[in-house]
Amino acid sequence: MTVPGRVLVVGAGLVGTSVGLGLRPGGTDVLLADASPTVAAVAADLGAGRLPAGGVHLGSGSGTDDGTDLDGPPGPVREGDEPDLVVVAAPPDVTAGLVVRALRRYPRAVVTDVASTKEGVVRRVLAAAGEDAARYVGGHPMAGRERSGPMAARGDLFVGRPWVLTPVPGTSPEAVDLVRTTAGRLGAVVVELDPASHDEAVALVSHLPQVAASLVAARLVGAPGQAVGLAGQGLRDVTRIAASDPVLWAQILAGNAVPLARQLRLLREDLDRALAALEAVAAAGAPGLPGASDPAASGGPAGSPTGAPVGALARLVAEGNAGRATVPGKHGDAPAVWATVPVLVPDRPGALASLIGTIGEVGVNIEDLRIEHSPGRLTGVTEVAVLPAERDRLVRELRERGWSVPD
Ligand SMILES: NC(=O)c1ccc[n+]([C@@H]2O[C@H](COP(=O)([O-])OP(=O)(O)OC[C@H]3O[C@@H](n4cnc5c(N)ncnc54)[C@H](O)[C@@H]3O)[C@@H](O)[C@H]2O)c1
Ligand SMILES: O=C(O)C(=O)C[C@]1(C(=O)O)C=C[C@@H](O)C=C1
Incomplete structure (x- = not known):
């Protein structure tokens, strides 16, 4: 198993900064580069890595030999700045170009990317990179957020999430191993697909x-x-x-x-x-x-919707139930069917923390937590998801401790 000592992240937005934040605690030396120097500086301030000496020059064509000028000549670059792994975490339309330039710039490094679509990116890299393409491993972490930029990043973003690798015939097995290990260090579950x-x-x-x-x-x-x-x-x-x-x-x-x-x-x-x-x-x-067809005529109880069209609506919702039940739970486990315990939580500072503390004292693991906001109300409903076998005991223990748990 190979572990990268130094990783260069190209594109320090949501995903790139999350990669840096996730790798740093394990001792990885993370270098950050972004088309926007401000974004790179913010990511560094957040603790996701360091800026290469001499600043960041991406695609400038200036030939500045500072380790992150992807247009610069191939290595060796400034000592201490040559990465073992380059993670391109930039928008999809510039990803293939950045991968190819990183492969040329760092002849010993493995290069991966995180773009959300893979066939087009992989095809373009293979067409442009020649034999360097053996060091490229396409990748896609199935984790993200609806927000962009380094401020939305989280070091635990990838924990328990699938991370797809898309090696092709000709990809070096050592390169795949390095990216697999890195994704594993971020807590992700690696899946290989074409x-x-x-x-x-x-x-x-x-x-x-x-x-x-x-x-x-x-x-x-x-x-x-x-x-x-x-x-x-x-x-x-x-x-x-x-x-x-x-x-x-x-x-x-x-x-x-x-x-x-x-x-x-x-x-x-x-x-x-x-x-x-x-x-x-x-x-x-x-x-x-008024005007409704006689329910008795279609065999249903008075006042209830009946007949084939209503059956079709029920089928539609039931098919949704079946689809929803296939969605995996935490850590890529089998579909999770948790029991939900609703608790009324007063709208004041510390109330939620107190509820979580109580559940901890009782010794029940919280699988998920959802807070129903009711602006202007004195209480809100917090739905605590737990293993079904724990549900009744949690309800009893919470009530005994004075929490309001509706039936
Ligand atoms: N957002 C998600 O939920 C999510 C999840 C998984 C994968 N992805 C993929 O990750 C990649 C990054 O997405 P994001 O959500 O982090 O976006 P983001 O906008 O938060 O970050 C992208 C960063 O790339 C920088 N950038 C743009 N052009 C560049 C260039 N030529 N060189 C260097 N940096 C450049 C931008 O300045 C920006 O800081 C995309 O390819 C996306 O498809 C996104
Ligand atoms: O949770 C979210 O906000 C996401 O949309 C993340 C999500 C997804 O799961 O669809 C979105 C796009 C990425 O390519 C990978 C992950």
């Missing part, structure tokens, strides 16, 4: 959800304030990633156009099914209202 299979997979699990979230959130623009003011947790859950960077995501979606279009066509068929069912319900008259 670039096309990766792109197919992320079209479904990452790019389709982004488009769906953006489209749902866009419906809110211009909606009556009264309607938006009623929003509960459902809308927040579905639209979190709609706050993502439009320029970055335009590149990601365009870089995976064919697989994503395939997924969207399938979604359109499902939308058409939902529409047809709703239109059929409407045509029959809303149940329980």
Whole structure:
């Protein structure tokens, strides 16, 4: 197992700074470079690494021999600045170019990237890098946030998350090993896939959800304030990633156009099914209202919605249940089915910390935690997710300690 002693991160935004923050505590010497010197300086201030002596010169063509001038001559570079591994964490449209320049600049280094689509990047690197391409390993951590830049970075961003590597025939096994070890040090779970299979997979699990979230959130623009003011947790859950960077995501979606279009066509068929069912319900008259068809005639209890269109709606939601149950839990485990314990928490400083402390005293592990914000209210509901076997004991212990736990 090889471990990189020195890592150069090119692109010190959300992902690059998170890589630095995650590697530094293990003793890795991390160098930071960014097209924006201010971004690189902020990332260094946050503790993600150090700036190479002489400043940062990326793509300037100036030939400054300071270790991060990717247009400079091949190494040796300034002593203490030659990396074992270069992680390109820049936007997808400049990734392949930066990878190729890093391979030329550092003839002994392994180079990887984190771009969200892989086939186009890998193809461009193979076409331009010649035999240097053996030292390139395509990569993609399946972890991120809806915010960009170093200030949003977190050292534990990759813990328990899949990190896809896309080596091709000709990739050096030593290079794969180095990147695998580095991702492992960041707490990620490495998965190897060919670039096309990766792109197919992320079209479904990452790019389709982004488009769906953006489209749902866009419906809110211009909606009556009264309607938006009623929003509960459902809308927040579905639209979190709609706050993502439009320029970055335009590149990601365009870089995976064919697989994503395939997924969207399938979604359109499902939308058409939902529409047809709703239109059929409407045509029959809303149940329980004047003009509604006689429920008894269709075999249902009085006042309840009945019939094939309603069955189609239930099927739609049930299919969603089945899909949701396939989503893995923490650390890439099998799908997690946790029990939820709702607790009323007073809206005052320290109340949540006190609840968490109590649960710790009771000896129950918190698998997940969700806080329902109720601005202006004196209490909020905190949903504590625990293993099902622990649920009843936690409810009992919390009530005994004076916490309000609704049934
Ligand atoms: N945001 C996510 O959730 C996420 C998750 C996994 C992978 N990714 C991928 O990671 C990469 C970076 O995304 P991010 O979210 O960290 O974006 P970001 O905007 O936070 O950071 C990108 C950084 O790259 C810098 N940059 C731009 N052009 C450059 C160049 N030519 N040379 C050096 N630096 C340059 C920018 O100044 C910026 O600081 C993208 O390829 C993205 O597809 C993103
Ligand atoms: O959690 C988020 O905010 C993300 O969208 C992260 C997410 C994803 O899971 O789809 C988004 C894009 C990246 O390429 C990898 C991860």
